[in-house]
Amino acid sequence: MHRLDDEYEALRATVEEFARDVVAPVIGDYYERCEFPYDIVRRMGRMGLFGLPIPEEHGGMGGDYFALCLALEELARVDSSVAITLEAAVSLGAMPLHRYGTPEQKAEWLPRLASGEVLGAFGLTEPGGGSDVPGGMRTMAVLDGDEWVINGSKAFITNSGTDLTGFVAVAAITGRREREDGTTAPEISTIIVPSGTPGFTVSKKYSKVGWSASDTRELSFSDCRVPAANLLGERGRGYAQFLRTLDEGRVAIAALSVGLAQGCVDESLRYAKERHAFGVPIARYQAIQFKIADMETRAHTARLAYYHAAEKMLAGEPFKKEAAIAKLVASDAAMDNARDATQVFGGYGFMNEFPVGRFYRDAKILEIGEGTSEVQRILIARQLGLPA
Missing domain, CATH: 1.10.540.10 (Acyl-CoA dehydrogenase/oxidase, N-terminal domain)
Structure with missing residues (x-):
């Protein structure tokens, strides 16, 4: 592709x-x-x-x-x-x-x-959970007659508090299941909670380093009741279902990262032709040319990685490793290109009025959200057969 x-x-x-x-x-x-x-x-x-x-x-x-x-x-x-x-x-x-x-x-x-x-929004991450989703989850949902009663909190939830938000699908512990070794593990299910449901509180927007024009909030649930029919998917399969969603999401985040990386190339090319130093455009200097060439190489390589992951996904083939590779490579490219673009712009790159200033602020979260770079490396290693 x-x-x-x-x-x-x-x-x-x-x-x-x-x-x-x-x-x-x-x-x-x-x-x-x-x-x-x-x-x-x-x-x-x-x-x-x-x-x-x-x-x-x-x-x-x-x-x-x-x-x-x-x-x-x-x-x-x-x-x-x-x-x-x-x-x-x-x-x-x-x-x-x-x-x-x-x-x-x-x-x-x-x-x-x-x-x-x-x-719509998805409430998975919790304030103390981080990457340890099953072990760190504390939000509980108890079936009371024909209603789920939800208690707990979620953190860093995108699109959860806009005037357009219709619901948040909340991952919660709905019981415990027994493992083969006799121990038990939390049973995680997903429940649709419409906006405005009593007991569902949306906190004020976070003050963020980047993504400043997007909506990200903490959520809390206190005896929040919704119909039993609001269960999304199979009871106890909420986390497994979301793992599939995460694999797809990593390809999407890789694409977004490539866009940021390419935007850094676009802005640097334009600026290097316009900005003069010592009587000539800075595009004439080999140091600038090499920096922009490296930026284009990163964006191009990362694009090929997410194209390949998407191709396998659409073909119905396993793509977990390819999605992790694409997300890792593309988020690195975004971060590296944002840093280099800021350097090309010099002092103006440190000004928020210029796009590269926004790009620099926006790039770091791409190495964290939808699985940190460390998690991607773990996934790649597991897919290669290396031991847990």
């Missing part, structure tokens, strides 16, 4: 134009105000971006996950806040419902998710 066919290329070009003409001119102001860009998000909804991998029968575009990745890359070339809003809404919000929801749940939520009318 190294050459895009006409349909993919048309989508890529459309999103590229939207990002350049609609997002780029205004997103810096949203970013500095730490304000969610509702107008941009609604326009993305009208374009069908939130429904790219959702079947037409549920109001989507009937495309695939690679189409979503192409859109994420082009958006992230100019801004990662907008890109992560789309990624989380589709990968973490809509796709679990598409894969595991009941017909009733799909009918209620998918058309609105696909149109961007509402955003």
Whole structure:
């Protein structure tokens, strides 16, 4: 999948134009105000971006996950806040419902998710949990008659407190199961909690280093009651289901990372031709040329990695290792390119009014979210057969 066919290329070009003409001119102001860009998000909804991998029968575009990745890359070339809003809404919000929801749940939520009318969120990470999701989970859900009663908290949840947020799918311990060795392990299930449900509290937005125009919050649940029918997927399979979601999400985050890395190349090329030092454009200096060449090499290599992972995913082949490689390589490329682009810009690269300043602030989280770089290395090692 190294050459895009006409349909993919048309989508890529459309999103590229939207990002350049609609997002780029205004997103810096949203970013500095730490304000969610509702107008941009609604326009993305009208374009069908939130429904790219959702079947037409549920109001989507009937495309695939690679189409979503192409859109994420082009958006992230100019801004990662907008890109992560789309990624989380589709990968973490809509796709679990598409894969595991009941017909009733799909009918209620998918058309609105696909149109961007509402955003979905996924509540997995907890304040003390980090990468140890099963061992660190404390949120509990107890079945009381025909209702789940949820108590606990979640941290770093994207799209959880916007005016468009429709629900958060919450991972919670719903019991314990016995292992073969006689010990027990927590039974984790996923439950849909609509926004505004009594007992469900959304905290104020975090003050973040980057992704300042996206919505990220801590959530708490205190005797929060929802119908038993809000169980998403099979009871006790919530974590296993989310592992599949994470594998797909890593390909999407890799695409977003490539977009940021390529955006650094775009901005550095433009600036190097305009900026003069000692009487000539700095693009004439070999030190600058080598730096930009290295940046382009990283972006190109990372793009090939996520294309390969997506190709295996769409073919129905195992892709866990390839997804981890793509996420690791691409997030490294984003971080390295952001640093080098800032160096090319010199003092102006340290100013938030320039895109590379935002890129630098946005890049670090890509080595942390949806599995840290250390977790990716563990996954790659396990897939190679190395012992746990």
